[in-house]
Amino acid sequence: MIKENTDLIKYSNKGLYCEIADIWIDPHKPVKKALITHAHMDHFTLGCEEYISTYETSIILKERIGSEINIKTFDYGKEFKINGINISFHPSGHILGSSQIKFKFAGEAWLITGDFKRQKDDTCREFEKVKTDYLISESTFGLPIFKWKEPQEIAVDISKWVNSTPDKTSILFCYSLGKAQRLLNEINKANFKNNIYTHSSIYKMNNCYRKLGINIVSTKKFDKTQNIEELKGSLILLPPGLNKGSYLKNSKDIQTSFASGWMTIRALRKRSGYDKGFAISDHADWGGILKTIKESEAKNVFFHHGDSEALNRYINEKESINVLHFDSKK
Amino acid sequence: MSLTQFSKLFLNLDSSNSINEKLEILKNYFSIKNDLENSWSIYLLTGKKNKRFISGRSLKKIFSDIYEFPLWLIDTCYLKVGDSAEVITLLLENKNIKKKKLLQEISLDELLNKILPELVVLNEDEKKLRVKKIWENLPKENLLIFNKILTGTFRVGVSTGLITKSIANLINLDEAIISHRLMGNFVPSAKSYKFLINEKIVLEELNYKPYPFLLASTFEKKVSEESISNFQFEWKWDGIRIQLIKRSGKVSLWTRGEDLVNKSFPELVEKTFFIKDDFVIDGELLVWNFKEELPMNFSLLQKRINRKSPSKLIQNNLPIIFIAYDLIELKGKDERDLDLKNRRIKLEKNLHKWINESEEDISKIFKISNLLFPKTWKEAENLKNKSRDNATEGLVIKKKNSLYTSGRKKGTWWKYKVDPMQLDAVLIYAKAGSGKRAGLYTDYSFALWNDGKLIKFASAYSGLNNTEITELDKWIRKNTVERFGPVRSVRPEMVFEISFENIQISNRNKAGISVRFPRITKWRKDKNIKDADTLENAKKLMTNKL
Numbered sequence A: 001m002i003k004e005n006t007d008l009i010k011y012s013n014k015g016l017y018c019e020i021a022d023i024w025i026d027p028h029k030p031v032k033k034a035l036i037t038h039a040h041m042d043h044f045t046l047g048c049e050e051y052i053s054t055y056e057t058s059i060i061l062k063e064r065i066g067s068e069i070n071i072k073t074f075d076y077g078k079e080f081k082i083n084g085i086n087i088s089f090h091p092s093g094h095i096l097g098s099s100q101i102k103f104k105f106a107g108e109a110w111l112i113t114g115d116f117k118r119q120k121d122d123t124c125r126e127f128e129k130v131k132t133d134y135l136i137s138e139s140t141f142g143l144p145i146f147k148w149k150e151p152q153e154i155a156v157d158i159s160k161w162v163n164s165t166p167d168k169t170s171i172l173f174c175y176s177l178g179k180a181q182r183l184l185n186e187i188n189k190a191n192f193k194n195n196i197y198t199h200s201s202i203y204k205m206n207n208c209y210r211k212l213g214i215n216i217v218s219t220k221k222f223d224k225t226q227n228i229e230e231l232k233g234s235l236i237l238l239p240p241g242l243n244k245g246s247y248l249k250n251s252k253d254i255q256t257s258f259a260s261g262w263m264t265i266r267a268l269r270k271r272s273g274y275d276k277g278f279a280i281s282d283h284a285d286w287g288g289i290l291k292t293i294k295e296s297e298a299k300n301v302f303f304h305h306g307d308s309e310a311l312n313r314y315i316n317e318k319e320s321i322n323v324l325h326f327d328s329k330k
Numbered sequence B: 001m002s003l004t005q006f007s008k009l010f011l012n013l014d015s016s017n018s019i020n021e022k023l024e025i026l027k028n029y030f031s032i033k034n035d036l037e038n039s040w041s042i043y044l045l046t047g048k049k050n051k052r053f054i055s056g057r058s059l060k061k062i063f064s065d066i067y068e069f070p071l072w073l074i075d076t077c078y079l080k081v082g083d084s085a086e087v088i089t090l091l092l093e094n095k096n097i098k099k100k101k102l103l104q105e106i107s108l109d110e111l112l113n114k115i116l117p118e119l120v121v122l123n124e125d126e127k128k129l130r131v132k133k134i135w136e137n138l139p140k141e142n143l144l145i146f147n148k149i150l151t152g153t154f155r156v157g158v159s160t161g162l163i164t165k166s167i168a169n170l171i172n173l174d175e176a177i178i179s180h181r182l183m184g185n186f187v188p189s190a191k192s193y194k195f196l197i198n199e200k201i202v203l204e205e206l207n208y209k210p211y212p213f214l215l216a217s218t219f220e221k222k223v224s225e226e227s228i229s230n231f232q233f234e235w236k237w238d239g240i241r242i243q244l245i246k247r248s249g250k251v252s253l254w255t256r257g258e259d260l261v262n263k264s265f266p267e268l269v270e271k272t273f274f275i276k277d278d279f280v281i282d283g284e285l286l287v288w289n290f291k292e293e294l295p296m297n298f299s300l301l302q303k304r305i306n307r308k309s310p311s312k313l314i315q316n317n318l319p320i321i322f323i324a325y326d327l328i329e330l331k332g333k334d335e336r337d338l339d340l341k342n343r344r345i346k347l348e349k350n351l352h353k354w355i356n357e358s359e360e361d362i363s364k365i366f367k368i369s370n371l372l373f374p375k376t377w378k379e380a381e382n383l384k385n386k387s388r389d390n391a392t393e394g395l396v397i398k399k400k401n402s403l404y405t406s407g408r409k410k411g412t413w414w415k416y417k418v419d420p421m422q423l424d425a426v427l428i429y430a431k432a433g434s435g436k437r438a439g440l441y442t443d444y445s446f447a448l449w450n451d452g453k454l455i456k457f458a459s460a461y462s463g464l465n466n467t468e469i470t471e472l473d474k475w476i477r478k479n480t481v482e483r484f485g486p487v488r489s490v491r492p493e494m495v496f497e498i499s500f501e502n503i504q505i506s507n508r509n510k511a512g513i514s515v516r517f518p519r520i521t522k523w524r525k526d527k528n529i530k531d532a533d534t535l536e537n538a539k540k541l542m543t544n545k546l
Helices: A055-065 A151-164 A179-189 A200-211 A266-272 A286-296 A309-318 B003-014 B019-031 B035-045 B056-066 B071-081 B084-093 B108-120 B124-137 B140-150 B160-171 B175-181 B190-196 B221-225 B266-272 B298-306 B312-317 B340-357 B377-385 B466-478 B535-545
Strands: A009-012 A015-018 A023-025 A033-035 A050-053 A071-073 A080-082 A085-091 A099-105 A108-112 A134-138 A169-173 A196-199 A220-222 A235-238 A254-259 A276-278 A300-304 B231-235 B240-247 B250-255 B279-289 B320-330 B366-368 B394-399 B413-417 B421-432 B441-450 B453-460 B480-484 B487-490 B495-500 B502-505 B513-516 B519-523
Touching (some): A050 A055, A055 A200, A134 A286, A151 A169, A151 A276, A179 A196, A179 A200, A179 A235, A200 A220, A266 A276, A300 A309, A309 B071, B003 B019, B003 B035, B003 B108, B019 B035, B019 B160, B035 B108, B056 B084, B056 B124, B071 B084, B108 B124, B108 B140, B124 B140, B160 B175, B175 B190, B231 B340, B240 B266, B240 B320, B250 B266, B266 B320, B320 B340, B377 B394, B377 B413, B421 B535, B441 B466, B441 B495, B441 B535, B453 B495, B453 B513, B453 B535, B466 B487, B495 B513, B502 B535
Parallel strands (some): A033 A050, A108 A134, A134 A300, A169 A254, A196 A220, A254 A276, B320 B366
Antiparallel strands (some): A009 A015, A015 A023, A085 A099, A099 A108, B231 B394, B240 B250, B240 B279, B279 B320, B394 B413, B421 B495, B441 B453, B480 B487, B495 B519
């Protein structure tokens, strides 16, 4: 079903857009005014005149891009008004500072979940249940084959993996922001005692988290001049981008792994070329998505991110919830 | 030993990328003494043709029925995962079934010898309930292996060679012996495993087993630095490689894939009995056109392989011959340590003798692979280039002083294949792959021009590297015109060079031709679809051949 142009929020080639407030949400191209759900770089673009986000997101963003931007911040739950529309941020549980954004106008509520997860994560605020009429959500892992294990189980697996081969250096690839800090927190809770090194991009984010009051276990900074082979028995956290090219080509006695929800699937594990995959994600799994839709009490749902066909059909047939599509021509 | 341990073995092997590590894992596993379980493990690990108790489709259907779960959703998941057993395992994990763990210690023998055979004979409803019961009672770590065994799709990245090596290492026996013992039908039992690891070597025990085949490597330029007189030259026949064995009054025909094919070729078995001596001969089986003295097309040979107990009419219409090229055992004596030159002399002498002294005419069915005598490497190359004229695939070049070693050992036999035929074709359909390529569009269909229209002529799966596959996958998603289930039609825009071994008339498809072993050899980004070949060009390749 294609909704008429009366929708409060639409999708355009630059991203999600609220016309009445004349504001964009996580635009991929420079615009006048942008609401930013969280500080991952695929949700942020430089060159906007004004940004609005949570305080945590603003601090992380500035740290990452290293330059001044015009950014205004609001606390979770605090309503602010733009052109008569009430807008508020609510924790989405994805990473530190990440938020859902709620719009209230003419008695109707719209909620953009942004990237979110329902699992517990000590490094950020827990997902807040928000009721809404219209829900715009993500479906990155919108298939029933995805069901996350408890993070402590994964932490134990990682610890076992490192300790099973003391004569090798274990390299765990993970996103520098969010995933790395969550993993460090979990393996620390699982009593991991080996040396931990982190790539400068992760090291920097750890410091940033600490500044924002999140306790992150201390790690040594890893730099390229260090000989990986001399760090046997240690765990090194690197961003996935470094798995390509010559970075590790000449290193012997290493074992590699990747922490991502996609590692659920054996074919992807095999294809990725890592020795091992840990299926842990900062996105909601199938159950998490369904639960969120139900709890939101939304009667109308949109999805973006990921292949949502299966999810659309399922909730339409099984849950009798109206699935709407953004008119892509607009 | 149990299903649980076998599951662990699978997990360990699956998460290791190092051959040495895998070898250690296998050695550890087999060092536990349980002959029966070990024999089942070998059966599963080397499984070329593991029994399928239920099809992947039925498995999905059973899950869908039991848990009232939409079948279309399972199919959508399958497109991402590429393996029915894995999809169902992941979905089961999402079901949160309360485990009773009654089947914790189930052995492979119980499973494969009792539980599954009993399951197969049940009617559909009983089958459903039985599978459900097993799912609910099996520890969750064993579900994947169970589902894979159930659907006959258990596979893990270890070669038979590595398994051979691990067992040979464990009992300090030569790999060749173990590999020989593993040839043919390995029937799992405590006895067969005991035989496998027996430190005493008794020749008779290997009576019906073929020897590990000597495999040719692809010809390398550097071979021609050696004197040509060191080599023996033969045509490379496009048939099926066969070890013809006659021992103690029994004849067996083994293919390179270790299938016993006596039933498909009864006339060869029958004629072999007219030979007095025992022997093992390595050679090629072909369907032969006696008028033209040329092999018939490979597809006709395939017809013969697939037909068990063929009628006299088929035997007449599609007559076979056996071209002998190596003698590896004579009158019970293993001749593999003799050099090729002398094996050849023995082969010629004996074959000649057998044909002469036989009461029945066996000269029609038994041929010897004729030798070729190029005087220079240039002449050898010319011969190779002409090989299509007599329907062969090129040359096999064998080192005269080489022994009959097992496997693909470089430097003994070389295959010098004629260049493939090639056409530039347009990509028109793509389908998601399975297994390792799940979720990626990797099965492609290509078309040629005919009267201004693109007509599908071949499908190909291989030839692109990983980077190209990812790039093409993205392109396909962006340029999809229509979707039919897992297949997408795409905008005709991309041209690929398709190579293949042979081309023939076919009335099974619209193009009216079919090609053998098509694969992509180049992504012709430089070409416009207007430059792609026509069906007429393709047919010209055919007439050239005859």
